[in-house]
Amino acid sequence: xxxxxxxxxxxxxxxxxxxxxxxxxxxxxxxxxxxxxxxxxxxxxxxxxxxxxxxxxxxxxxxxxxxxxxxxxxxxxxxxxxxxxxxxxxxxxxxxxxxxxxxxxxxxxxxxxxxxxxxxxxxxxxxxxxxxxxxxxxxxxxxxxxxxxxxxxxxxxxxxxxxxxxxxxxxxxxxxxxxxxxxxxxxxxxxxxxxxxxxxxxxxxxxxxxxxxxxxxxxxxxxxxxxxxxxxxxxxxxxxxxxxxxxxxxxxxxxxxxxxxxxxxxxxxxxxxxxxxxxxxxxxxxxxxxxxxxxxxxxxxxxxxxxxxxxxxxxxxxxxxxxxxxxxxxxxxxxxxxxxxxxxxxxxxxxxxxxxxxxxxxxxxxxxxxxxxxxxxxxxxxxxxxxxxxxxxxxxxxxxxxxxxxxxxxxxxxxxxxxxxxxxxxxxxxxxxxxxxxxxxxxxxxxxxxxxxxxxxxxxxxxxxxxxxxxxxxxxxxxxxxxxxxxxxxxxxxxxxxxxxxxxxxxxxxxxxxxxxxxxxxxxxxxxxxxxxxxxxxxxxxxxxxxxxxxxxxxxxxxxxxxxxxxxxxxxxxxxxxxxxxxxxxxxxxxxxxxxxxxxxxxxxxxxxxxxxxxxxxxxxxxxxxxxxxxxxxxxxxxxxxxxx
Numbered sequence: 001x002x003x004x005x006x007x008x009x010x011x012x013x014x015x016x017x018x019x020x021x022x023x024x025x026x027x028x029x030x031x032x033x034x035x036x037x038x039x040x041x042x043x044x045x046x047x048x049x050x051x052x053x054x055x056x057x058x059x060x061x062x063x064x065x066x067x068x069x070x071x072x073x074x075x076x077x078x079x080x081x082x083x084x085x086x087x088x089x090x091x092x093x094x095x096x097x098x099x100x101x102x103x104x105x106x107x108x109x110x111x112x113x114x115x116x117x118x119x120x121x122x123x124x125x126x127x128x129x130x131x132x133x134x135x136x137x138x139x140x141x142x143x144x145x146x147x148x149x150x151x152x153x154x155x156x157x158x159x160x161x162x163x164x165x166x167x168x169x170x171x172x173x174x175x176x177x178x179x180x181x182x183x184x185x186x187x188x189x190x191x192x193x194x195x196x197x198x199x200x201x202x203x204x205x206x207x208x209x210x211x212x213x214x215x216x217x218x219x220x221x222x223x224x225x226x227x228x229x230x231x232x233x234x235x236x237x238x239x240x241x242x243x244x245x246x247x248x249x250x251x252x253x254x255x256x257x258x259x260x261x262x263x264x265x266x267x268x269x270x271x272x273x274x275x276x277x278x279x280x281x282x283x284x285x286x287x288x289x290x291x292x293x294x295x296x297x298x299x300x301x302x303x304x305x306x307x308x309x310x311x312x313x314x315x316x317x318x319x320x321x322x323x324x325x326x327x328x329x330x331x332x333x334x335x336x337x338x339x340x341x342x343x344x345x346x347x348x349x350x351x352x353x354x355x356x357x358x359x360x361x362x363x364x365x366x367x368x369x370x371x372x373x374x375x376x377x378x379x380x381x382x383x384x385x386x387x388x389x390x391x392x393x394x395x396x397x398x399x400x401x402x403x404x405x406x407x408x409x410x411x412x413x414x415x416x417x418x419x420x421x422x423x424x425x426x427x428x429x430x431x432x433x434x435x436x437x438x439x440x441x442x443x444x445x446x447x448x449x450x451x452x453x454x455x456x457x458x459x460x461x462x463x464x465x466x467x468x469x470x471x472x473x474x475x476x477x478x479x480x481x482x483x484x485x486x487x488x489x490x491x492x493x494x495x496x497x498x499x500x501x502x503x504x505x506x507x508x509x510x511x512x513x514x515x516x517x518x519x520x521x522x523x524x525x526x527x528x529x530x531x532x533x534x535x536x537x538x539x540x541x542x543x544x545x546x547x548x549x550x551x552x553x554x555x556x557x558x559x560x561x562x563x564x565x566x567x568x569x570x571x572x573x574x575x576x577x578x579x580x581x582x583x584x585x586x587x588x589x590x591x592x593x594x595x596x597x598x599x600x601x602x603x604x605x606x607x608x609x610x611x612x613x614x615x616x617x618x619x620x621x622x623x624x625x626x627x628x629x630x631x632x633x634x635x636x637x638x639x640x641x642x643x644x645x
Contacts, residue, residue: 063095066155066165074578079174079416079452081574083143088134089153089165103129103156108140108149112170115150122149127156145176146414146498174452174574175416180496183511185420185566187470187492188398188518189559196390197314198344201288204337207231207280209375212334213323216288217315220484221383222250224321227288227297229268231276232330238275242266242297244309249485255309266307271299290315291344317341317349319386322365324375333375335368341390349390361387388526397524399544400493400558401467401551402516406508408501410459415466416498418450418572421491422471427458429465429546435579436610439572441474444487450494450572451579459499466510467545468493471527478530488566517555519544538625582609606634 070088071077087106093099108122109115123140133155143149149171154164205212210232218224226245234241243265244255254265269275272284287298289305292314296305320339325332341350354360357367364384365374374384389395415432417425418439425432432453439449470491471477478484499508522541526534543549563570589604611630 064091064093064099064157064161064163066090066153066163067092067167069151069153069165069167069169071151071169071171072576076168076170077575078172078414078454079450079574080171081174081176084137084139085143085171086134087136087138087151087153089155090133091155091157091163098158100158101131101133101155102158103127104133104136105154106136106151107153108138108151110147110149112150112168115152143173145173145178148172172452174450175496180416180494181509181511182513183494183496184513185492185494185561185563186400186512186514186516186518186558187420187490187561188520189556190490196317196343196349198291199317199349200290200342201320201339202285202342203339204283204285205229206283206335206337206371207333208335208373209280209333210330211325211332212336213325213332214286214288214336215321215323215383216290217317218319218321218385219489220478221321221385222483223248223485223489224318225295225315226321226323227286228323229272229284229286230265231279234267235276238269238277239267240269240272240274240276240279242268242306244295244307255311268299268306271302271304271306273300290317317390319389321383321385322362322372322374324382324384326380331375333373335371335373337371363387394520395525396520396522396539397527398470398491399467399519399522399541400470400512400516401465401519401545401549401555402510402512403463403465403547404497404508404510405463406459406461406499408503408505409461410456411500411502413454413456413459413497413499415453415455415495416450417453417468417493417495418448419470419473419475419491419493420444420448420488420566420568421475421477422473423491423493424469424471425453425495426467426469426545427455427464428460429543430458432458434581436582437473437580439575440579444475444568446569448569448572449575451575455497463547465545465547465549466495466497468495469522469524471524473529477528480530484528487568492561492566494572512558514557514560516558517551518558519555521554532630537620585612600636 066089068088068090069075071085072080072082073086073088091099091101104125105127106123106125107115107118107120108124109119110121114121121141122143123138125139151169151171152165154162156162201214201216203214205214207229210230212229213226214229215224215226224247226247228243228245229240230243231240246253246255272279274282274284285300287301289296289298293311295309295311295315297307298305320341322334322336323332337354339350339352339354340348342348352361353370354367354372355370360367360372362372362384363386364382365372366376367373372384375382415425415427417423422437423439432455433451435451438451442449470493472484472491475487475491476485476489479486493512495512497508497510499510501507519541521539522544523536523539524533525536525539586603586605586607586609588601590602592600592602594600611632613628613630615628
């Protein structure tokens with residue numbers, strides 16, 4: 001360091017000298033030769049000085065510290081399920097260079113008090129001559145499940161001194177082989193879904209080529225019913241047929257499944273008024289009437305259904321979709337117009353005349369002559385899916401709750417939880433932990449992680465409430481190019497709360513089972529990583545996750561299910577690595593209003609996070625029912641800065 005500083009000063013002085021004094025070319029070269037001679041001499045002197053430096057043999061610099069103690073790469077982890085957890089730390093010095101570790105000693109105790117008293121009853125590694133400070137495996141006594149252990153490390157450095165860590169460091173084991181105490185997977189009860197299962201779908205269509213495919217009850221592009229008006233396969237007899245289909249988990253079946261794939265194809269030539277030679281380019285009105293599991297189909301306002309089909313179970317409204325397919329030399333192209341959906345009382349739930357060329361309400365297709373055209377002269381199968389399902393009662397994110405009592409002084413309490421989907425836990429009205437997106441994304445068919453929380457401070461003597469909200473997440477939400485329902489169709493929760501008392505009395509254990517209740521009419525009406533979240537403040541349920549709340553008729557018993565039915569791994573594994581948490585809070589750098597009631601908030605950087613939006617009470621009072629749409633992007637799509645699509 002001394003050498004570098006001296007040489008830099010010399011050359012900086014040289015540059016200043018040349019710049020401040022006019023010199024000839026010859027004089028410049030003389031100066032350079034002089035600088036080189038002086039520089040060589042100074043370098044030799046510096047090396048000599050460094051060789052003469054005497055290393056101190058006293059204790060290490062007081063600025064040396066042992067920090068960032070980690071077990072399994074995590075600070076004070078909870079819920080470890082490994083026999084030999086690995087330790088790690090960092091040695092730092094703010095004032096001296098060339099300080100390195102030569103030896104270490106790890107001490108582990110079964111309690112904080114034992115560690116303070118230097119009673120290392122679990123493991124004392126002794127002094128180990130090694131510079132290693134990561135991936136050092138525990139080699140002590142067998143660890144118990146669900147127990148916290150405290151540890152400390154001492155390091156000897158190359159200066160002859162020793163340093164001990166001072167920060168509190170511990171790790172806590174998970175459930176290990178103790179199990180979940182009969183905790184079960186629970187989710188909303190489909191029988192109490194509350195979704196619309198009696199409705200009518202009216203629309204006009206024009207077949208431009210071969211067939212038209214109208215889908216309903218669509219959860220996504222792999223699960224729906226499709227009524228195909230077919231003029232191609234029966235052209236030899238000049239007939240037009242209706243072919244009912246169902247697609248489940250990507251697999252097609254012509255209804256009913258017992259028909260061997262041929263289904264109840266119905267000749268509708270007379271019902272629509274055109275044969276296969278004349279139906280192309282003609283407008284036809286169609287109505288699909290669904291009453292729970294019974295489906296009736298009408299054409300051109302006829303009062304006689306063709307046909308009537310009983311599916312045998314309820315068919316929620318979900319989304320509408322249209323199909324394009326090229327198969328066996330037939331290219332399916334059709335246009336659609338005047339789509340109207342009504343409930344059983346005749347109230348309009350959704351209508352679209354496709355008059356807006358910039359917003360058809362569907363993902364895909366093209367706008368043509370005031371209609372939505374689906375299909376083109378290409379091969380393959382394409383589905384044009386409704387952007388948003390009609391929001392109905394019982395379609396919100398499931399809210400789960402369980403009441404229980406604690407009747408003794410509480411010593412400690414832990415929650416072990418996981419989900420098929422995402423979960424947020426609440427205990428007596430307070431959110432548990434600071435994590436986002438638990439339990440994280442793994443291949444749920446092979447591995448599902450659970451998290452451990454210390455909730456001792458959340459509990460109280462007497463009545464308590466454990467609650468949760470479930471989200472779709474990666475389990476059944478829309479992800480990447482895969483679409484929805486990658487692993488399953490409805491999120492589920494499994495959790496276990498263990499409360500220990502100071503008097504040693506029998507512990508309280510609360511598990512997820514059929515005693516829990518569920519409400520699917522809350523404020524989060526939809527949630528999805530790619531499609532965003534929809535929140536309706538008017539549906540807030542004050543106090544639902546705290547003691548004293550009285551449940552109404554919208555709270556229903558949960559449905560108990562299994563890992564096999566959810567198509568996930570049988571036994572959850574303890575959390576590996578750190579969870580997703582907030583690391584910073586950003587403020588807006590600039591706000592513009594390119595057009596009325598449209599604001600662009602510029603945070604000045606790219607980031608992954610969530611928006612905190614605060615609205616004054618005066619605004620929410622005077623604008624009750626107003627919709628505020630937040631959209632996120634890395635850049636605007638055009639140079640005008642209007643914020644338009």
